[in-house]
Amino acid sequence: MDRDTTTTAGRRGPDPRRRLPRTDTVLADPRLTDAADRLGRPLVKTVVVRALERARRGEIPPEAVTDAAAAALPETVGGLRPVVNATGVLLHTNLGRAPLSRAAREAIDAACGPTDVELDLATGARSRRGASTVAALTEAVPAAEAAHVVGNGAAALVLAATALAAGKEIVVSRGEMVEIGDGFRLPDLLVSTGARLREVGTTNRTTADDYAAAIGPDTGFVLKVHPSNFRITGFTRSASVAELSRLGVPVVADIGSGLLRRDPALPDEPDATGWLRAGASLVTASGDKLLGGPQCGLILGRADLVRRLSRHPLARALRVDKLTLAALEATVRGPAGPVHTMLHADPRRLRERAERLAAELRGSDVDARAVESEAAVGGGGAPGVTLPSAAVSLPEEYAAPLRRGTPAVLGRVEGGRCLLDLRTVPEERDADLADTVRRAGTSAAAREKE
Ligand SMILES: *Cc1c(COP(=O)(O)O)cnc(C)c1O
Numbered sequence: 001m002d003r004d005t006t007t008t009a010g011r012r013g014p015d016p017r018r019r020l021p022r023t024d025t026v027l028a029d030p031r032l033t034d035a036a037d038r039l040g041r042p043l044v045k046t047v048v049v050r051a052l053e054r055a056r057r058g059e060i061p062p063e064a065v066t067d068a069a070a071a072a073l074p075e076t077v078g079g080l081r082p083v084v085n086a087t088g089v090l091l092h093t094n095l096g097r098a099p100l101s102r103a104a105r106e107a108i109d110a111a112c113g114p115t116d117v118e119l120d121l122a123t124g125a126r127s128r129r130g131a132s133t134v135a136a137l138t139e140a141v142p143a144a145e146a147a148h149v150v151g152n153g154a155a156a157l158v159l160a161a162t163a164l165a166a167g168k169e170i171v172v173s174r175g176e177m178v179e180i181g182d183g184f185r186l187p188d189l190l191v192s193t194g195a196r197l198r199e200v201g202t203t204n205r206t207t208a209d210d211y212a213a214a215i216g217p218d219t220g221f222v223l224k225v226h227p228s229n230f231r232i233t234g235f236t237r238s239a240s241v242a243e244l245s246r247l248g249v250p251v252v253a254d255i256g257s258g259l260l261r262r263d264p265a266l267p268d269e270p271d272a273t274g275w276l277r278a279g280a281s282l283v284t285a286s287g288d289k290l291l292g293g294p295q296c297g298l299i300l301g302r303a304d305l306v307r308r309l310s311r312h313p314l315a316r317a318l319r320v321d322k323l324t325l326a327a328l329e330a331t332v333r334g335p336a337g338p339v340h341t342m343l344h345a346d347p348r349r350l351r352e353r354a355e356r357l358a359a360e361l362r363g364s365d366v367d368a369r370a371v372e373s374e375a376a377v378g379g380g381g382a383p384g385v386t387l388p389s390a391a392v393s394l395p396e397e398y399a400a401p402l403r404r405g406t407p408a409v410l411g412r413v414e415g416g417r418c419l420l421d422l423r424t425v426p427e428e429r430d431a432d433l434a435d436t437v438r439r440a441g442t443s444a445a446a447r448e449k450e
Contacts, residue, residue, distance in 0.1 A: 019062040020055055023048055031070040039077050047072050075406075084409040084429055084436070088389055088421030090342045091379025093181060095410065097288040097295070098379075100327055101337025104293065107330035108323045117322040129319070133329040137300060140260050140332050143276035144283070146306035148299040149328060150318040153256065153286035156297030157186065158193055160252050160282060163312040164305065165195035165220025171249075173206035174199050175238060176225040186225060186254075195220060204236045208243035221250040224280070226270050228256035231384045245279025250305060253280035257381040258291030258298060260332070265343050266290070266382050272300050281305055287324075289381050292339030293331035294324045342423055343377070347388040350422045353430060354390035357422075360434055361392070366441050369393050375423040389423040394437065401440035409436050 026032065026048045027041075036044045051069040055062050075082070083095055091097045100108075111117070120127040128134075130149060137147035150156050161170060170190055177199070179185045187197055198219070200210040211222055222244050244251045259271035269290070272283045282305055287296035297318075299309055309315060320328075331337060354370035361368035373391035376382075394411075399418040402409040411420045425433060 020052060021062065021065055023052065026051070026066050026069055029066045029070065032066070032073075035070075035073050039074065043077060044069075044073065047074075082407050084407050084433060085424045086391075086409055086411045086420035086422070086433070088373055088375035088391065088412055088419070088424055089378035090339060090375065090387075090424055091289050091377060091381060092410075092424075093379050097286075098290075098292045099338040100294065101292065101331060101334055103330040103334030104327040104337065107326040107334075111322050111326035115322055115326075117325060130322075130325040133325040133332075136329045136332040137260075137298065141272050141276065141300055143273050144300035145303040146301070148306050148310040148315070149287075149320050149325065150297040150299065150315070151320055152288075152295055153254070153258075153284060153297045154180070154184065154186075154189055155318040156284035156299045157252075157254060158189060159309050159312065159314055159318055160221070160284060160299065161190045161193040161195045162314050163309045164250060164252070165190075166193055167195070168220035169196045169198040169214075169216075169218045170220055170223050171198045171200060171211055171214045172223040172225070173201045173210070173238065175201060175203050175206055175232060175236075176223070176227060178225055178227060178229070180229070190223075204232055204234070206238055208239040208247070211239060211244060212247055215247055215249055219249050221252045221281070222247060224251060224253040224275075226254060226256045227383070228381055229383055241275050241278040241280050245281075250281040250302075251279065252282045252284065254284045256285060257289045258285040258287055258293070260291065263290070263343070266377070266385060268385070269382050272298070276301055282309075287328055287331075289379050290339060290343075290377070291331060292337045294327040296320050296324050296328055338426060341426070342375075343387070345389075345423050347390065350390040353422050353427060354392050357392050357430055357434055361394075361437055364438050364441070366437060367395050368437070371417075371419065373419060373421045373423075375421055387423060389421050391419040391421040392437075394418045394420065398437065398440050401443040402436065405436050405440055407432065407436060409433065409440075 032044055048069045051065045051072060054060050055065050060068050085092055085095050118126060118129045133149060134147045138144050150159055177187045191197060198214050200206055200214045224241055224244060241251060241253055253275045255270045255272060255275060257269055259269055261273045262271045272285060275283050280301060282299060282301035285298045287293040287298055299306060358368040358370040371391050371393045373389040374386040375389040377385055396413055396416050396418050399411055399413050402411060411418045
């Protein structure tokens with residue numbers, strides 16, 4: 001291999017390896033010293049060493065090492081890379097579910113330093129942690145007397161089960177024994193707290209009488225779970241929250257999605273206000289689904305029960321950090337964010353964007369066309385609901401280079417084409433998307449030739 005490099009180089013002159021710059025010389029380039037301040041010297045040095053290795057292998061000329069290193073610098077120190085979600089799945093669990101609003105991002109930034117998360121600056125005394133976030137939730141959901149925030153939706157259920165039903169029974173329908181994804185099953189999670197499950201009804205039909213017959217001195221609470229990632233149709237029946245609330249025991253209702261109020265775009269999706277008004281004692285939900293906030297779990301409802309949960313020793317282990325509290329409050333109080341925009345996007349506008357992008361790309365010799373598409377809520381929400389959308393359709397060979405590009409773009413491969421669904425792409429990213437597709441085209445064409 002060495003000899004090959006020499007031979008290739010031989011045609012161009014002396015052995016290029018002798019012309020290789022020293023690592024320190026490359027590192028002294030202003031672009032790389034700046035990067036060292038931002039990313040740390042070890043990381044930048046690794047990038048330089050890799051560029052030098054490429055030159056040694058003859059992949060790039062020695063003069064190009066500094067430029068190659070500068071081009072290969074990562075944007076951030078972290079391993080998490082930003083992705084343009086062009087899958088058409090609004091809440092993509094593998095992409096971290098809800099993208100945050102600008103208000104939420106700014107709130108996180110503001111909370112990064114020391115902040116009054118547990119201090120009353122007026123009096124100088126210690127205050128309740130995250131009080132203003134909790135206030136934002138109860139103001140947004142007046143049907144809730146109190147609120148508490150934990151790490152995620154599953155943690156909200158675990159805390160409710162531990163504080164209200166450890167050593168007791170949770171009465172739950174066999175039709176609501178849900179697996180939430182990646183092998184995690186709610187029944188297993190609940191049993192892990194020391195509560196016993198008292199299953200009632202059948203997979204397709206459970207009545208209020210089934211619950212009533214199971215309730216006794218051992219009952220901790222009745223659990224209602226919204227089947228958020230599947231649908232049972234046909235000969236079905238389930239008891240409503242209103243019916244369950246008349247059974248004389250607390251009703252804990254898991255809505256999943258985190259909608260605080262009804263959204264006309266999703267008429268079948270339960271919301272916290274609706275289920276609390278129907279008589280639920282507590283509603284639990286995720287913060288990073290349809291609410292559009294950071295990962296967290298919401299507990300809303302009766303003041304005495306919320307207090308029992310928030311005062312339980314386990315609450316300390318499930319508490320969220322100040323960044324989450326900041327982002328959640330900004331999500332609840334601030335202007336509607338990307339999830340709302342995606343959900344309510346006008347299909348005609350999406351079509352216009354697809355037509356314009358496809359035409360632009362055809363002008364750059366990319367085999368692109370605008371096609372109709374169907375987007376989905378995803379992330380365990382609104383199962384079976386499809387949202388009319390539009391996509392830019394590209395040859396399937398584009399999928400891999402787009403995924404590996406900068407920014408990484410994740411589309412959907414369907415019918416031998418790579419679809420970029422625009423419902424999940426913010427409009428201001430369109431120009432960026434077109435550039436990335438053009439660059440991916442170059443490497444897709446190169447690979448076809450190989
Ligand atoms: C998503 C979901 C959960 C789990 O919430 P996480 O925030 O992912 O922990 C629990 N129950 C239902 C009904 C859900 O949809």
